[in-house]
Amino acid sequence: MSTIAPQFRLSRFIASLFDIIFWVLLIFSLVGLPIVFIILFYIKLPIINGQLMTPYLALTWIADPSQTVPIIKSLIHTTFFHVVAFPGFGFAALLSAATIYVERKFLAKIQLRVGPLYCGRIEGILQLMGDGLKLISKEIIIPAKADKPIFWIGPLLFVGTAGAFVSLIPVAPGWVVANPTVSLLAVFATIGFFPIISVLTAWAANNKWTFIGGLRALHQMIAFEIPLILSLLSVVILTGTLNLSQIVQSQQHYWWIVFAPISAIVFFICILAELERIPFDLPEAESEIVAGWLTEFSGMMYGLIQLGTYLKLYAFAGLFTVLFLGGWNGPMVWPPLSPELITHGITIGPVNVQIAGLPLFSQPMLNGTLMFVIKTVGVILLILLPRGVFPRIRIDMLLHTGWYKLIGLAFVNIFIALGLLYAGVLGPGGLIQ
Amino acid sequence: MVDAVFLALSVLTIGSAIVALEIRSLIYGSIALMLTLSGIAGFFLLLDAPFVAMFQLSVYVGSIAVLILFTVMLVRRELIFNKIEDKRRRYAGIGLMLALMLGLGMVIIGSGMKSMETNSPSVDYKKIGADFLTYYSPALIVMALILAASVVGALTLARREDITNDQRTD
Numbered sequence: 001m002s003t004i005a006p007q008f009r010l011s012r013f014i015a016s017l018f019d020i021i022f023w024v025l026l027i028f029s030l031v032g033l034p035i036v037f038i039i040l041f042y043i044k045l046p047i048i049n050g051q052l053m054t055p056y057l058a059l060t061w062i063a064d065p066s067q068t069v070p071i072i073k074s075l076i077h078t079t080f081f082h083v084v085a086f087p088g089f090g091f092a093a094l095l096s097a098a099t100i101y102v103e104r105k106f107l108a109k110i111q112l113r114v115g116p117l118y119c120g121r122i123e124g125i126l127q128l129m130g131d132g133l134k135l136i137s138k139e140i141i142i143p144a145k146a147d148k149p150i151f152w153i154g155p156l157l158f159v160g161t162a163g164a165f166v167s168l169i170p171v172a173p174g175w176v177v178a179n180p181t182v183s184l185l186a187v188f189a190t191i192g193f194f195p196i197i198s199v200l201t202a203w204a205a206n207n208k209w210t211f212i213g214g215l216r217a218l219h220q221m222i223a224f225e226i227p228l229i230l231s232l233l234s235v236v237i238l239t240g241t242l243n244l245s246q247i248v249q250s251q252q253h254y255w256w257i258v259f260a261p262i263s264a265i266v267f268f269i270c271i272l273a274e275l276e277r278i279p280f281d282l283p284e285a286e287s288e289i290v291a292g293w294l295t296e297f298s299g300m301m302y303g304l305i306q307l308g309t310y311l312k313l314y315a316f317a318g319l320f321t322v323l324f325l326g327g328w329n330g331p332m333v334w335p336p337l338s339p340e341l342i343t344h345g346i347t348i349g350p351v352n353v354q355i356a357g358l359p360l361f362s363q364p365m366l367n368g369t370l371m372f373v374i375k376t377v378g379v380i381l382l383i384l385l386p387r388g389v390f391p392r393i394r395i396d397m398l399l400h401t402g403w404y405k406l407i408g409l410a411f412v413n414i415f416i417a418l419g420l421l422y423a424g425v426l427g428p429g430g431l432i433q
Numbered sequence: 434m435v436d437a438v439f440l441a442l443s444v445l446t447i448g449s450a451i452v453a454l455e456i457r458s459l460i461y462g463s464i465a466l467m468l469t470l471s472g473i474a475g476f477f478l479l480l481d482a483p484f485v486a487m488f489q490l491s492v493y494v495g496s497i498a499v500l501i502l503f504t505v506m507l508v509r510r511e512l513i514f515n516k517i518e519d520k521r522r523r524y525a526g527i528g529l530m531l532a533l534m535l536g537l538g539m540v541i542i543g544s545g546m547k548s549m550e551t552n553s554p555s556v557d558y559k560k561i562g563a564d565f566l567t568y569y570s571p572a573l574i575v576m577a578l579i580l581a582a583s584v585v586g587a588l589t590l591a592r593r594e595d596i597t598n599d600q601r602t603d
Contacts, residue, residue: 147460182558185487192495196467196502203460203506215506222499242558 043078045071073360079177087171089163089311095376096310101128103384110388138299146296147204154201155297155304161193162311169318170245172328172368184242187319188229191274194312195221198283198293205296213292216395217283220273223402228270230410231263234417235323238426244319248327257324259426262413264324266406268382271316273402275309277383279390280398317379318372325375328368337363439479446472459505467498484558 036056039045045052062068075081082088101116105123108115120126142148167177168187180186195218202214236242238259239250257264273280284292294305321327337359393401420426449468456462470493477486565573 150460150464180483182483182487185484185491189487189490189495192491192499196494196499199499199502199506200460200464218499218503222496225495240559 043080045074069360076360082175082177083167087169087175088167088177091171092163092166092311092314093307095314095373095380096307097128099310099313099380099384100306101125102381103387106381106384107388110385132303135300135303140299140301143205143207143296145206147206150200150204151296154197154204155301155308157197158194158201158308159304159311161190161197162308162315165190165315166311166318168244169315170248170322170327171318171372172365173245175365175369176245179243179245182242183244184232184236184247187244188225191221191225191228194274202293205293207296209290209295210293212289213283213285213295216285217276217293219395220276220280220282220398220402223399224270224273224406227266227402227406227410228274230407230414231266231270232323233410234260234263234413237414237417237421244322248322248329251326252329255324255326259420260324260413260417262409262416264320266410266413267320267324269401269406271320271383272386273398275313275316275383277313278387279393281392282395282398285392313380313383314376317376317383320379321372321375325379326371327375328372330367330371330374332363332367334363334367334370438475442472442475442479446476460502463498463501463505466501467494470494470498481554482556484556484561 040054045054051057076086084090104127105115107113116124116127118124119130142151165187168183168190170176170179178186198217198221199214202210202217205211235247235256238256239247241247241250276283282292284294286292289295294302297305417426446469449465449472453462453465453469456465471490474486474489474494477483477489
């Protein structure tokens with residue numbers, strides 16, 4: 001008898017093998033085959049060498065890289081890829097995750113601490129992964145007297161609204177998920193949903209701390225939405241369009257922060273307030289009202305809210321870049337792609353496999369993405385900075401700032417923009433194009 | 434495709450409007466009202482008017498529905514919600530609605546508007562702005578005056594006489 005498996009019996013072992021085979025077949029026929037059919041039905045597959053590339057030829061794709069590249073290329077230009085991976089959710093979530101780690105280290109350095117240190121050996125680089133695993137494995141506790149439907153759907157709606165916001169931000173020329181003609185108005189419509197979600201989830205948790213936090217969030221977001229919209233009007237007046245991609249294209253020679261600096265400052269302060277960051281973090285003031293409107297959330301529900309918050313941070317920073325810092329415009333620093341690469345492809349290794357059809361992305365797109373990411377990361381760092389420097393302000397000071405000072409300041413730059421427009425200096429048909 | 438979306442939006446809008454009227458919970462009622470207003474924004478999108486749709490979302494859902502929610506949450510229920518159970522009122526309301534719909538339908542059918550052009554391009558928002566500032570400018574000015582008057586009136590109503598100036602926090 002072996003000491004490792006004292007209860008071992010060959011018959012049970014064989015039975016377990018059959019069991020595994022049965023489940024594999026069952027899952028394949030119930031899940032795998034329908035997925036193949038869904039792909040065949042909905043996705044437009046490319047034709048290579050006069051042969052339609054169906055999922056049934058999956059082994060051929062793997063064996064022949066020259067056939068795999070066109071499939072990847074056609075996949076990259078589908079809406080699905082745009083939403084899930086590149087300009088949409090995956091890209092934003094990656095930047096948000098990096099933001100969370102950088103925020104902790106950055107604030108620690110400001111305040112002469114060390115920050116996350118042990119997880120992942122090198123400067124705590126795996127801390128975020130550990131936190132995520134912890135959040136997923138924690139139990140979700142719903143308060144007994146909570147209003148369950150609203151409480152459950154709140155975090156999902158928050159992440160969904162943040163994702164809708166992210167989808168409107170153009171990253172590189174032509175690389176944007178949703179590009180309506182009035183995308184700036186769509187941004188206003190989207191950020192109008194955040195106070196509703198905050199106050200509804202705060203009410204649904206049936207806790208006085210969450211309710212006070214939710215009401216504070218509502219007050220704050222409504223108060224700062226008006227100067228936010230007004231501060232962007234000067235850019236709209238100067239460009240004459242509401243489409244974010246066209247606003248970026250209008251900044252090829254100079255950025256709008258040159259002509260609308262007061263708007264940029266007002267917009268930046270409004271970003272801080274809309275994101276509930278210090279010095280405007282009254283809705284989550286942890287030393288007064290536990291955690292504000294997030295008090296009753298536990299486990300992955302809290303994780304979803306945090307994910308939504310950081311997606312929103314990325315989207316606001318991207319919006320600042322797009323409107324005032326020229327978006328993807330910038331010096332062409334990406335090395336040009338050699339024509340041999342485009343015509344002949346690259347040669348890999350000792351067996352000389354030629355992969356034609358590379359590269360997957362064009363040079364302007366790669367350079368634009370690089371410029372956008374550099375500027376956006378700069379804005380994100382500026383948003384993170386006040387957290388290490390400033391204290392929290394009182395609610396009456398906050399409302400006073402929002403309703404009196406910022407609205408007045410926003411109007412100043414609107415009149416400057418109108419003056420420049422009517423003097424014929426800027427804008428459509430102006431002296432400086 | 435458009436027909437299916439139209440049907441879904443109609444069901445959403447009318448269904449949530451009925452829910453907003455009939456449900457007991459005031460919070461759920463205001464959520465249903467938000468759904469109704471969002472459904473109307475969807476109709477504007479179907480009509481190729483994204484400008485109006487986005488304003489519908491940001492003004493009606495983003496501001497007015499929030500105001501209703503705020504009122505419902507802050508004011509005690511007995512003060513604004515006086516329960517009157519009367520079957521006859523409900524039947525009278527349904528009858529009134531049917532009469533109104535019949536009248537409007539007869540007007541629309543009688544107007545000779547039987548078909549619609551579906552391939553026309555969406556309305557340019559710059560043209561809306563230009564029209565507002567030229568042809569419709571008297572209406573715009575009157576609207577602005579009414580809004581300004583209502584804001585001043587609201588400020589007058591909200592001002593409390595029992596607080597002296599040194600008690601104010603700002």
